[in-house]
Amino acid sequence: MRVRDMKSTLITTGIVAAFAAIVGTPSHAQVGALAALGAPPAPRVQVSWDRYYDHAAIGQIAQQLQQAWPNRCRAGSIGTSYEGRELWLITVTNFDQDETLKPAMYIDGNIHSNEVQGAETALYTAWYLCEMADRVPYIDSLLDRRVFYIIPTINPDGREAYLKAPNTGSSPRAGMAPRDNDGDGLVDEDGYDDLDGDGHITQMRRRSKSGRYIVSPEDPRLLIPAAPGQQGEYELLGLEGIDNDGDGFINEDGAAFSYDPNRNWPWRWQPQYVQGGSDYYPTSLPETQAVIDFVINHPNIAGAQSYHNSGGMILRGPGVPEDELRPQDVRVMDAIGNVGEEILPGYRYMVVWSDLYIVWGGELDWFYGAQGILTFSNELFTPFKYFEEAPTSEQYDRVDYRFDRLLLFGEAFVPWREVQHPQFGTIEVGGMKKNFGRAVPAFLLPAEAHRNMAFTIFHADHLPQLEVDTITTRRLAGGLTEVTAVIGNRRLVPTHTQQDVENRITRPDWVTLDGGVVMTGAIVPDPRSGVGVEQRQNPARIEVPNIPGMGSVTVRWVVQGTGPFTVSVDSVKGGIALRTGR
Numbered sequence: 001m002r003v004r005d006m007k008s009t010l011i012t013t014g015i016v017a018a019f020a021a022i023v024g025t026p027s028h029a030q031v032g033a034l035a036a037l038g039a040p041p042a043p044r045v046q047v048s049w050d051r052y053y054d055h056a057a058i059g060q061i062a063q064q065l066q067q068a069w070p071n072r073c074r075a076g077s078i079g080t081s082y083e084g085r086e087l088w089l090i091t092v093t094n095f096d097q098d099e100t101l102k103p104a105m106y107i108d109g110n111i112h113s114n115e116v117q118g119a120e121t122a123l124y125t126a127w128y129l130c131e132m133a134d135r136v137p138y139i140d141s142l143l144d145r146r147v148f149y150i151i152p153t154i155n156p157d158g159r160e161a162y163l164k165a166p167n168t169g170s171s172p173r174a175g176m177a178p179r180d181n182d183g184d185g186l187v188d189e190d191g192y193d194d195l196d197g198d199g200h201i202t203q204m205r206r207r208s209k210s211g212r213y214i215v216s217p218e219d220p221r222l223l224i225p226a227a228p229g230q231q232g233e234y235e236l237l238g239l240e241g242i243d244n245d246g247d248g249f250i251n252e253d254g255a256a257f258s259y260d261p262n263r264n265w266p267w268r269w270q271p272q273y274v275q276g277g278s279d280y281y282p283t284s285l286p287e288t289q290a291v292i293d294f295v296i297n298h299p300n301i302a303g304a305q306s307y308h309n310s311g312g313m314i315l316r317g318p319g320v321p322e323d324e325l326r327p328q329d330v331r332v333m334d335a336i337g338n339v340g341e342e343i344l345p346g347y348r349y350m351v352v353w354s355d356l357y358i359v360w361g362g363e364l365d366w367f368y369g370a371q372g373i374l375t376f377s378n379e380l381f382t383p384f385k386y387f388e389e390a391p392t393s394e395q396y397d398r399v400d401y402r403f404d405r406l407l408l409f410g411e412a413f414v415p416w417r418e419v420q421h422p423q424f425g426t427i428e429v430g431g432m433k434k435n436f437g438r439a440v441p442a443f444l445l446p447a448e449a450h451r452n453m454a455f456t457i458f459h460a461d462h463l464p465q466l467e468v469d470t471i472t473t474r475r476l477a478g479g480l481t482e483v484t485a486v487i488g489n490r491r492l493v494p495t496h497t498q499q500d501v502e503n504r505i506t507r508p509d510w511v512t513l514d515g516g517v518v519m520t521g522a523i524v525p526d527p528r529s530g531v532g533v534e535q536r537q538n539p540a541r542i543e544v545p546n547i548p549g550m551g552s553v554t555v556r557w558v559v560q561g562t563g564p565f566t567v568s569v570d571s572v573k574g575g576i577a578l579r580t581g582r
């Protein structure tokens with residue numbers, strides 16, 4: 001190319017770039033392409049859903065969503081972690097209406113550090129709702145009727161450690177607040193040691209005639225137990241590490257398992273000797289306290305969802321046999337959970353304590369027990385996803401190894417290699433990488449996020465939806481009018497769960513009549529008999545203890561005047577509605 005041509009090319013390129021900066025460059029995603037359903041063809045915020053984002057990136061995506069969709073998304077924080085990281089909050093709704101007057105769905109993820117994709121699922125939800133409301137009328141209407149409070153990770157310190165420090169797929173579980181696990185007066189003095197420096201904590205093995213393991217005939221990477229009477233080839237020595245403090249134990253006190261953030265909640269909390277990981281006292285962790293403060297300050301939260309991994313479960317409480325959900329509340333949770341099993345193939349709807357294990361001081365029990373909020377906790381990913389069927393328990397060829405061979409072409413495995421160990425001499429390290437087994441491979445991550453989001457949207461849709469169905473009037477003698485109003489709830493979740501009603505957690509719903517002077521007011525429990533239960537104090541504003549799911553409440557007034565009358569309902573967890581009639 002000659003100099004002249006190059007110059008004009010540069011100028012043209014410059015103009016095109018400047019123009020593109022103003023109108024936005026159509027990317028290759030938009031040109032000559034048919035958009036697949038379920039995703040925005042030209043999102044204002046481009047996010048690759050094939051990776052796990054660190055704390056800074058999550059905050060950045062939240063900020064970008066707010067800039068791109070100022071009327072739909074607000075980025076904020078509910079507080080800071082032990083190490084001082086913001087607990088990012090993304091609020092998604094149609095901000096044309098007051099968010100505090102809409103039923104709210106609370107969503108968090110990643111309370112356990114290594115259970116990372118809960119954060120991506122929560123983040124995906126915020127992104128999808130913002131980007132799709134213009135394309136899908138249902139999503140648009142959902143944002144008119146609901147507010148989503150989304151906290152992608154409520155354990156950012158532990159998440160950062162999982163992403164950036166050498167770990168297994170199961171570590172860390174705790175946050176990073178130091179604790180003395182073995183009672184020697186030192187904190188975190190002997191954690192894992194990445195012997196080969198590859199960023200993963202894998203297995204240690206040593207050749208040994210007295211070892212009880214042999215190489216699997218199906219997959220030479222895998223050790224399997226030697227048969228009874230069969231000579232072994234290897235002994236397994238645990239996870240990569242050395243005895244850092246010379247006490248004779250290896251990896252006995254690292255930050256990974258110092259406590260369990262999901263045992264630290266002030267409901268059925270038990271001390272360490274009953275419930276391992278519960279920590280010093282309920283809410284001893286700043287992250288727990290921040291969530292509790294947020295929920296108490298947002299009484300419109302009517303449903304909650306937390307995302308863990310793994311196992312393919314839609315969990316409900318209680319976590320302990322001493323508790324039971326009220327039967328009225330179980331019916332609602334069953335209705336939602338059963339649809340969840342359909343939305344999430346391979347997942348099962350289960351009860352924590354009876355179907356899984358006992359959890360004292362768990363998050364979802366606090367949400368329900370103390371706040372009366374129906375809460376699900378999903379365990380994302382299940383071995384069902386490997387081959388879209390429940391894995392059979394084969395003796396030798398494990399399904400995860402087979403999946404790695406056939407679909408990831410061996411990428412998930414760190415090949416065995418020799419290292420020198422100060423206590424064990426010549427050994428080998430190798431095994432599955434930390435981002436395999438619990439974290440989802442790239443091509444499955446968007447599907448996992450989308451299906452779990454769809455379940456949570458189903459729950460959010462079934463938060464109370466109130467309408468003043470009818471206002472009927474009857475003229476009485478002396479210029480008086482009898483006004484009867486029916487308030488309907490079009491969704492499954494009541495304005496007060498039975499737990500809420502029986503413990504008087506949330507104030508009653510207020511049904512108010514405007515127009516004329518109210519003489520008497522009553523709730524009519526059985527509209528067929530028409531007998532009212534009178535409210536003597538302040539009869540213009542009837543206090544209704546609950547508006548049931550898929551049900552209605554009838555209220556009646558006698559008023560001096562002939563209308564028109566406006567009946568409004570104001571429910572903390574059910575939002576507002578009104579109608580005028582005469």
Ligand SMILES: [Ca+2]
Pocket residue numbers: 179180181182183184185186187188189253
């Ligand atoms: Ca210690």
Ligand SMILES: [Ca+2]
Pocket residue numbers: 166194195196197198199200201202240429
């Ligand atoms: Ca390693």
Ligand SMILES: [Ca+2]
Pocket residue numbers: 190242243244245246247248249250251252
């Ligand atoms: Ca040690």
Ligand SMILES: [Ca+2]
Pocket residue numbers: 190191192193241242243244250251252
């Ligand atoms: Ca160690």
Ligand SMILES: [Zn+2]
Pocket residue numbers: 112115308309
């Ligand atoms: Zn978990």
